[in-house]
Amino acid sequence: MNIVVLVKQVPDTATERKLSAADSTLDRASADGVINELDEYAIEEGLRLKEAHGGEVTILTMGPDQASDSIRKALSMGADKAVHLVDDALHGSDAVQTSYALAQVLKKIGFDLAVLGSESTDARTGVLAAALAERLGVPQLSLASKVEIDGSTVRIQRITDYGYDRVEGSLPAVLSVVEKINEPRYPSFKGIMAAKKKPVEKLSLADAGIDPALVGLAGATTQVVDFADAPPREAGTVVKDEGDGGAKLAEFLAAKKFV
Amino acid sequence: MGEILVLVDHIDGEVKKAGLELLTLARSLGEPSAVWIGEGLDAGRPVLAEHGAAKVYAADAALNEYVTAPRAELLARLVADKAPAAVLVSATPENKEVAGRLAVRLGSGVLTDVVAVDADLVAEHSIFGGAMRSRSKVASGTPVIAVRPNSVAVQPSPAAAEVEQVAVELSEAAKGARVLERVVQEKGERPELTEAGIVVSGGRGVGNAENFAVIERLADSLGAAVGASRAATDAGWYPHAFQVGQTGKTVAPQLYVAVGISGAIQHRAGMQTSKTIVAVNKDAEAPIFDLVDYGVVGDLFQVVPQLTEEIEKRK
Ligand SMILES: Cc1cc2nc3c(=O)[nH]c(=O)nc-3n(C[C@H](O)[C@H](O)[C@H](O)COP(=O)(O)OP(=O)(O)OC[C@H]3O[C@@H](n4cnc5c(N)ncnc54)[C@H](O)[C@@H]3O)c2cc1C
Ligand SMILES: Nc1ncnc2c1ncn2[C@@H]1O[C@H](COP(=O)(O)O)[C@@H](O)[C@H]1O
Numbered sequence: 197m198n199i200v201v202l203v204k205q206v207p208d209t210a211t212e213r214k215l216s217a218a219d220s221t222l223d224r225a226s227a228d229g230v231i232n233e234l235d236e237y238a239i240e241e242g243l244r245l246k247e248a249h250g251g252e253v254t255i256l257t258m259g260p261d262q263a264s265d266s267i268r269k270a271l272s273m274g275a276d277k278a279v280h281l282v283d284d285a286l287h288g289s290d291a292v293q294t295s296y297a298l299a300q301v302l303k304k305i306g307f308d309l310a311v312l313g314s315e316s317t318d319a320r321t322g323v324l325a326a327a328l329a330e331r332l333g334v335p336q337l338s339l340a341s342k343v344e345i346d347g348s349t350v351r352i353q354r355i356t357d358y359g360y361d362r363v364e365g366s367l368p369a370v371l372s373v374v375e376k377i378n379e380p381r382y383p384s385f386k387g388i389m390a391a392k393k394k395p396v397e398k399l400s401l402a403d404a405g406i407d408p409a410l411v412g413l414a415g416a417t418t419q420v421v422d423f424a425d426a427p428p429r430e431a432g433t434v435v436k437d438e439g440d441g442g443a444k445l446a447e448f449l450a451a452k453k454f455v
Numbered sequence: 456m457g458e459i460l461v462l463v464d465h466i467d468g469e470v471k472k473a474g475l476e477l478l479t480l481a482r483s484l485g486e487p488s489a490v491w492i493g494e495g496l497d498a499g500r501p502v503l504a505e506h507g508a509a510k511v512y513a514a515d516a517a518l519n520e521y522v523t524a525p526r527a528e529l530l531a532r533l534v535a536d537k538a539p540a541a542v543l544v545s546a547t548p549e550n551k552e553v554a555g556r557l558a559v560r561l562g563s564g565v566l567t568d569v570v571a572v573d574a575d576l577v578a579e580h581s582i583f584g585g586a587m588r589s590r591s592k593v594a595s596g597t598p599v600i601a602v603r604p605n606s607v608a609v610q611p612s613p614a615a616a617e618v619e620q621v622a623v624e625l626s627e628a629a630k631g632a633r634v635l636e637r638v639v640q641e642k643g644e645r646p647e648l649t650e651a652g653i654v655v656s657g658g659r660g661v662g663n664a665e666n667f668a669v670i671e672r673l674a675d676s677l678g679a680a681v682g683a684s685r686a687a688t689d690a691g692w693y694p695h696a697f698q699v700g701q702t703g704k705t706v707a708p709q710l711y712v713a714v715g716i717s718g719a720i721q722h723r724a725g726m727q728t729s730k731t732i733v734a735v736n737k738d739a740e741a742p743i744f745d746l747v748d749y750g751v752v753g754d755l756f757q758v759v760p761q762l763t764e765e766i767e768k769r770k
Contacts, residue, residue, distance in 0.1 A: 210720065213583045215589065220589070292555075292559060295559060314702065317701065320567075321551065321565075322555075323552060323554065323558075323567060326553070326555040330524065330527065330559045334628070335522075335631030336522050337632055338552060356637070358639045359637075359638045361522075363522055365633065374702060416594060417558070417563060417564030417593060418593050423582075423587055423588065423589035423590070425586065425587055426587055429748075432746075435750070436739070441758040441761070441762075442758045442761025445735070445749060446766055447765075448748075454653065454677065454710050455677070
């Protein structure tokens with residue numbers, strides 16, 4: 197099975213994130229880049245499916261040069277090779293444009309199963325799996341907390357508002373996974389050494405057959421108008437319970453008219 | 456003023472509050488038309504009428520047999536026929552997927568998780584866990600906007616809610632992911648988590664499943680929904696459908712009560728925009744206290760029952 201795992205590099209959520217004053221895009225230079233933590237579950241699931249059904253795991257990343265650090269980490273977890281879509285013209289692409297660019301790459305490299313995380317921790321749009329399925333005309337098996345593959349049939353448990361749906365589709369398909377699905381492995385020393393020699397193919401827009409007019413800030417389908425720091429929360433009151441903590445909290449809630 | 460399509464979520468005809476919020480919002484942008492999928496319109500229509508839906512486009516329940524694509528195809532059909540000024544959906548994970556597919560179909564832009572939309576269709580986001588506000592607009596095609604539940608105060612305003620049946624011929628691709636079974640885990644009488652005005656959440660500090668009764672009693676005294684941290688849902692103390700946070704539900708109630716929750720960044724991502732936040736935690740250093748309007752450092756098994764009792768007394 198040809199498994200492609202889509203991995204995004206994002207600014208570490210633990211550090212302060214900013215928008216760039218120049219063009220309102222995410223200031224990627226000012227924060228440490230890490231693998232979107234939800235994509236680690238996608239990598240793990242890709243590796244487990246390969247272990248169970250055979251085949252190959254390819255990492256696909258769209259992002260600037262420094263995203264190669266995240267690609268190496270994904271390879272050190274055990275993926276076989278990687279494709280890195282990197283081109284300055286991609287800067288500022290929004291969700292719809294990103295889905296176009298990544299769909300073009302997926303068409304070019306081919307796939308049985310494209311595996312994604314449930315959302316990226318920076319943009320948090322959570323639309324990419326659905327948008328890719330739409331563009332590629334393949335089943336959308338998204339928000340999976342469990343996956344089973346039987347021949348060319350894929351069955352998932354899809355997390356919903358009320359619980360879950362059992363959903364079925366056939367390969368090729370787009371799969372996205374939630375963090376309940378597995379426990380991502382840590383790269384082993386051997387894995388880290390091996391990753392250094394694994395092939396990473398860099399693709400430009402032209403290589404991937406991407407129309408430059410359909411990506412990047414200039415042609416974006418959404419535009420940031422302005423942005424500002426949110427007004428800081430006023431410092432609250434914190435009291436130590438001296439046997440009357442519950443009563444004090446009740447008083448606070450009553451003063452705020454919640455009681 | 457242009458027509459605004461509003462995808463209204465309902466459970467067997469019972470309209471979700473988020474749908475009424477969208478209709479209220481849509482009235483400030485143009486003339487709202489509700490899009491209704493499935494049974495129950497007899498029960499739902501008076502509610503849509505009361506909240507300003509001039510029209511209701513009603514489609515067959517069969518659209519729910521497949522994952523998201525049929526709903527996007529229905530909305531795309533309606534956009535082609537009615538040329539609305541915008542399409543609004545509530546920002547549930549499922550509807551965001553519908554919105555993403557629809558935007559691709561229409562060649563337009565999509566904005567998800569917005570907390571406000573002004574008359575020029577400029578939408579506001581709360582980003583980076585609430586640290587910043589940004590405003591964005593859709594630059595091409597019919598704007599598709601997913602609005603975070605609890606961002607708008609519902610106001611009634613009567614309208615005709617004239618029903619028009621619509622049918623859509625689904626593409627083969629839309630039938631690719633078939634729903635075999637729906638399993639409902641969310642139980643009970645309490646308000647729905649994303650819609651509730653008050654949410655009381657329990658975390659690892661609660662200790663076990665039985666002890667969640669302490670959380671439930673407090674919630675019931677306040678008429679609140681119950682939520683849980685990932686530590687609590689992973690441990691199986693409370694069903695996953697109640698998880699609050701980055702990979703659970705995003706809530707923005709008037710009041711959020713965090714009990715035995717440390718306030719990890721992934722938890723905060725789902726509750727940080729709550730209007731008032733209070734916490735009970737025995738660790739004075741817990742990061743949740745950075746967010747609170749009022750916090751009590753103490754043992755939840757002492758503080759929470761006393762709080763519940765005080766609330767009952769004041770009723
Ligand atoms: C990819 C990913 C996604 C995640 N998504 C989410 C998410 O959606 N939602 C989420 O919540 N988390 C999420 N997490 C997990 C998150 O990082 C934290 O691990 C989790 O929120 C911790 O839950 P907690 O606060 O209940 O537990 P802990 O961090 O263990 O905190 C328990 C708190 O209870 C207090 N306590 C203990 N006993 C008592 C007592 N008797 N009285 C009072 N206080 C007491 C302790 O002082 C402590 O502060 C995610 C993590 C990852 C990696
Ligand atoms: N630039 C990118 N390169 C590779 N994969 C991506 C990229 N952006 C998003 N993804 C994938 O899409 C998922 C959902 O992202 P999003 O729709 O941006 O919230 C992520 O978890 C990744 O698996």
